[in-house]
Amino acid sequence: MTAALSIERLEVVFDRFRALKGVDLEVREGESYGLVGESGSGKSTLLKAITGLAPVAGGAITVNGKTLGKTRDKAFYRDVQMVFQDPYGSLHPRQTVDRLLQEPLAIHGIAHGEKRIERALDEVGLGNGFRFRYAHQLSGGQRQRVAIARALILEPSILLLDEPTSALDASVQAEVLNLLEEVRRRRKLTFLMVSHDLAIITHMCERLMVMQNGEAVETLTASQLIGHRVSEDYTRNLLRASEGFVRTA
Amino acid sequence: MTASDAGSLSRREWLLSERPASRMQARLGRAYVAWRRFTANRLAVVGLLIILGLVVVAALAGMLAPYSPTVGDLKNARLLAPSAAHWFGTDDLGRDIYSRIVYGSRWTLYVVILVAIIAAPIGLLVGTVAGYAGGWTDAILMRITDIFLAFPKLVLALAFVAALGPGIENAVLAIAITSWPPYARIARAETLTVRNSDYIKAVQLMGASPFRIVLRHIMPLCISSLIIRVTLDMAGIILTAAGLGFLGLGAQPPLPEWGAMIASGRRFILDQWWVAGAPGAAILIVSLGFNLLGDGLRDALDPRSGDQ
Amino acid sequence: MSGNPDKQTKGALLEVDDLRVTFPTRTGLVQAVRGVSFSLGRERLGIVGESGSGKSQTGRAIMGLTSPQAQVSAKKLSFDGIDLLSAPPRERRALRGNRIAMILQDPKYSLDPVMTIGRQIVETLRTHEKVSKAEARERALEMLRAVQIRDPARVFDLHPHEVSGGMGQRAMIAMMLIAGPELMIADEPTSALDVTVQLDVLNILDKLVAERGMGLIFISHDLRLVSSFCDRVVVMYAGKVVEQLKASELRDARHPYTRGLLNCMPRIGFERHPLPVLDRKPEWAA
Structure with missing residues (x-):
């Protein structure tokens, strides 16, 4: 097993605030890893630092064997793509789905765009009927499917979520999670997924890292977490909280 | 309830379709929604008709004007009151004022269009680049903008015309140079609100160059507020052009420019009011038209209400 | 009732x-x-x-x-x-x-950003009951304590943007509960x-x-x-x-x-x- 993504002592500083304080991480090829x-x-912030959207102050990020410098080149974005949290904010309000999907192809000078767009839309379960709609004509789940299609159209090997x-x-969430699992299996993708919800992470990921205040608390496998075999109190607290409200009196 | 009714109904449905089948249909559908929002505002339609009227008059000036705009009958027709032969009367050189106003519409359009073509793109470019780049680029570009904004528009235009020499081309240039800074401000403000949005980040994450992001993703978002602002400014541009004409720094005689016409008519304002009054009314109507049109466009194009 | x-x-x-x-x-x-x-x-x-x-x-x-x-x-x-x-x-x-009182999702939008948390609670109380300023303050502090804010006197003088989301939501609850709905x-x-x-x-x-x-x-x-x-x-x-x-x-x-x-x-x-x-x-x- 080689590492698709490895991070060493990563530091991110905004103004004077240390958002990441020396975090180490290794994601194997084809693995689904949760934060x-x-x-x-x-x-x-960790995801943003990988994509170059957050100011890296120290440490090293290595993607598929290549250590990244200050800037990211075009080739990097063909390896690593990202799906954002808010489906209402991540699609350009004045562009049709067609235009959104064409943009990455145009930037990277990829031919046969028409076919690729049709295939990408089919893959995320939207089909051609959605191709010329604007974002405001789509539901939240449909928007997120478009965002996934946009991320996949460059055929990356690593997807940041x-x-x-x-x-x-909740019902739409299940559909999108299923879709993500399906594309991962089909394309043998590596996932790095961020969530505040332990249930989603254990559902989607094989290994995970618990983080607090810019530091790693502990690294676990999903089965360790499911079996409550955790060593840190903070993780235990999170686990308890995820089980819902328990009346104390 | 005839066949044509049914046909228009289905065309409407085709335009408003939630599932457009082609790029064209999507674009037309969007335009149709904007058009419906625009026509819901009656006054805006009046404004549009006025401006269309101006364009038609300018295009057909040769057919609509009964007399020459520049050569008058000095012997028989000086300062005649409005009549069937001279609808708006004649001026001190015996020229038909109606014909001069009809031909003057060409100069008004010429000024307005040229200023819009020069000033709006400059403002858009400066504003979006400053807003997206930030840092030093932003500071330098916006300080330059501030310097231009610090002077009253007419005074600055006067200074430019004084330096460049009087004439309608120089007046246009002077007005354009003085009217881009507000556009730059608007474009920058708009850029600042979108530059940190996820959809711009998403394009960055595809590896798009800053040039491409500004040109293809940010500018389209700024254009509608800019169109609204430019349209609303048209009235001001016409007035500035008229003001320069009035001061003798714009169009030179015998060009039938409306501002210059008022200037030459001011000597007779008490006895022969129509000499200055007719071009004044023309300026008023066209300015009003642009203002109403601008208000309507604001309803139709406002990006904040545009996404339902 | x-x-x-x-x-x-x-x-x-x-x-x-x-x-x-x-x-x-x-x-x-x-x-x-x-x-x-x-x-x-x-x-x-x-x-x-x-x-x-x-x-x-x-x-x-x-x-x-x-x-x-x-x-x-x-x-x-x-x-x-x-x-x-x-x-x-x-x-x-x-x-x-x-x-009848209502708590909304985000305290950031329901609390007045330019008024201290304490004053907002006091104002709410005084619009519904005739109490002296001193008593209103006392009751507000007590309410903040009741929503488990550890240092009520300090939070009383803070503006909404100076507290965390959880603290803001507690302050909101305190404000809603002060009139005893x-x-x-x-x-x-x-x-x-x-x-x-x-x-x-x-x-x-x-x-x-x-x-x-x-x-x-x-x-x-x-x-x-x-x-x-x-x-x-x-x-x-x-x-x-x-x-x-x-x-x-x-x-x-x-x-x-x-x-x-x-x-x-x-x-x-x-x-x-x-x-x-x-x-x-x-x-x-x-």
Whole structure:
């Protein structure tokens, strides 16, 4: 097993705030890896740092054997793509689905765009009927499917998922999670998925890292978490909280 | 309830379809929704008709004007009151004022279009680049904008015309140079609200160059507020052009420019009011038309209400 | 409440019968709530549904906060014997905040950003009761303590942006509870909070409801959370109530929508790949 993504002592500093304090991470090829934590834990910042959207102050990020520098080149974006949390904010309001999907192809000069777009829409279960709609003509779940299609159209090997279902209704969430699992299996993708919901992470991922205040709390396998074989109190707290409300009196 | 009714109904459905089958249909559908929102505002339609009227008059000036706009009958027709022969009377050089106004519409359109073509793109470019790049680029571009904004528009235009020399081309240039800064401000403000949105980040994550992002993803979002603003500014542009004409720095005689016409008529304002009054009314009507049109466009194109 | 001679008030604090909320839109009238009926005693009632189910509009209609262009109608909408729909606006305003209170999802939008938290609580108290400034302050501090804010004197002088989300939501609860309402409507009160903070806030709400004998309407999209917190659950779909049941009997829910909603959420320790999805039937909305 080789590492698709490895991160060493990663530091991210916004102004003077240390959002990530020396985090290590290794994601194997074809693996689905989860990052769990509450707000401010730095889990989303980690994804942003990988894609170059957050200021890296120290440490190293290696993707498919290549260590990344300050800037990301075009080739990087053909390996790594991302799906954002808010399906209402991640699609351009003035562009049709067709235009949204054409853009990555145009940027990378990929031919046979028509076929690729049709295939991408089929793959996310939308079909051609959605091709010329604008974002406001789509439901939340449909928008997220378009966002997934856009991420997949460049055929990346690593997909970063930033709370991809937290803005969706439970029933739609199930559909999108199923879709993500399906494309991962078919394309042998590596996932790095961020969520605050332990149930989603254990459902989707084989290994996970619990984060708090910009640091790793502990690294677990999904089965360790399911069997409550955790060593840190913080993780135990999260587990308890995910089981719903328990009347104390 | 005839066959044509049924036909138009289905065309309407085709335009409003939730599942457009082609790029064309999607675009037309969007335009149709905007058009319906625009026509819901009666006054806006009046504004549009006025501006269309202006365009028609300018295009057909040769057919609509009974007399020459520049050569008058000095012997028999000086300062005649409005009559069947001279609808708006004649001026001090015996020229038919109606014909001059009809031909003057060409100059009004010429000024308005040229200013819009020059000023709006400059403002759009400066504003979006400053807003997206941020940092030093932003600081420098916006300070330059501030310098232009610090002077009253007419005074600055006067200074430019004084330097460039009087004439309608130079007046246009001066007005264009003084009217882009507000557009830059609007474009920058709009850019700042969208530059950190996820959809712009998503394009960055595809490896798009900053140039491409500004040109293809940010500018289209700024254009509608800019169109609205430019349309609303048209009245001001016409007035500035008229003001320069009035001061003798714009169009030079014998060009039938409306501002210059008012200037030459001001000597007779008490006895022969129509000499200045007719071009004044023309300016008023066209300015009003642009203002109403701008208001209507705001309803139809406002990006904040545009996504339902 | 004891002074009310009506027969139907035995325990029913709020009665809703055939509530409808209609919005005019460009394409015609849209009914967001289509004939919702339930009654509430001094208990915790959960209203659950997905986005667009009308759950929030139901809460707003009871509170009298429906946007003015919408139409609210009902065969009966009465709070403690008072007909809310025919009550004059002044009486409704007096009820709001005094006897009926509402907590919204994000305290950032419901607290005044330029006023300290303490002053907002004091103002709320003084609009409903005639008390001296000193006493109002004392009661506000006590209320902040009751929502488990450790250092109430410090929080009293802070502005809303200076506190965390969980703290803000507690302050909001304190503000809503200061007038001692009998009915509390909580619209997704914990959805914007982290899971661990969420439970703290729920604990506080739970204690206050139990101690003060309030009626609580808890509106949420999270069926599992609601069922663990409330006594009874009303499940809404497309503006209608599809099922009402005791929270403890949720596992025996009859309606396919309720069961589908329960089923489709991933759960720790239950491996299901793929997750069962909800097959929406048009007759549910009929």
